[in-house]
Amino acid sequence: MPDGSKSTIVTRAPMVAEIAARYAEEAETARRLSPPVVEGVRDAGFARHFVPVAHGGEAGGFSELTSAVGLVGEGCTSAAWAASLAAYGGRNAAFLPEEAQAEIWADGPDVLLASALVPSGKAEPVAGGWRLSGEWKYISGVHFADWALACAPVPAEGSADPGARPEVSFFAVPKADFAIVDSWFTVGMRGTGSGTLLLSDVFVPEHRTRARSAVHAGWAPASDTHCHIVPMHAVNGLPFAAPLVGAARGALRAWIARTGSRVDRRGQAVGEKPSTQVALARSAAEVDAAELLILRTAAVADGTQCPPNGEAAVRGARDLGLAVELLVSAVDRVFRAGGTSGQSSSDPVQRFWRDVNSAASHVALSFETTGTAYGAWALSADEQRTGAVR
16 A cells, blocks of 8 residues: 555554554454454554544544555455444544534544444334334454444424334434344454444434435535535445455565465476466455555545546445455455465465455445446436437
8 A cells, every 4th residue: 555645644654564563363253353463453543543632533534544454464455444344433433413422422532433334223202212122243343342323214304104214313322322142253354343233222312323314425514524525425335445455465465475485396496387377466466456446446535536427326236345355356366376275274375365255245346236336327327428319
């Protein structure tokens, strides 16, 4: 990742990567990050990165965060994932009413929030707020979260139609009010500890809720800082794509270190073979290309690059989907080139390989979905430009 930024989060990220790499095997076994890694993420400033300045945060940029997350990913994909989502959890909380923000960050901006973005559970209106029950699966960082943001459907306001489609709101819940089901048994990304959030008839006051539509639109109630007014479509896949650049770089680095000492059955150095050199060159180029696409998406979110009118809503998601496909291709190639010895459970390449392939299945990174949206927009825009009949 580029190191031109002098921000604290970027300069501290390599230290987090070093700590995370040291505890990577422990995280695999425990299926969650070790406490020193969690504290390293917190101390480096990831949790406070998007927190409003009024609450002691940095209200930082997307580009510097993307770079920092990538650096952490070179040591451990799960740690980078946690660092990324810790930052974006703070951004999600910045859309809550000011009273809720003051409550969450009463003791400082380094609060870790876990976000359950897919609607689930049941919210019932009561005097002064809501009663919330249900379970939310695959919530990364929930084991060490101080607060959780749970997304749930609510009755459509003012609708007399019992068949009306429900709206969706965020509900902020402190750690004391939620339980966790240990349900994270996976092939890859084992260290994220993405368990199931469980709420049982929890009272959530009205001031700790916000319509999801406001978050999607970038309507922050108490901040006009750029990072708080960016619509969701501009950054939806960034939290999940950024860690994979670092993971791919970590895989290449580990593969190079091991390949340098390998010889084939004829005694020839594997690293001297043109086929090995070409495989490495192709994978390294794919990682570079993916990084450029991801950083461009972050630059657009920061407002430093502006795509043509109308294209902003679809190009970034398309680019992130393609970038992740390139990263999968890159790590698949070097993993296959590693031979049987590369499949040892002690080889970090296979861990990065499992992590990248697992994370790439995230719904926000599907090129089939994002590519369809871009293609539909481009063809529709072309019809309008040429005056074709729709």
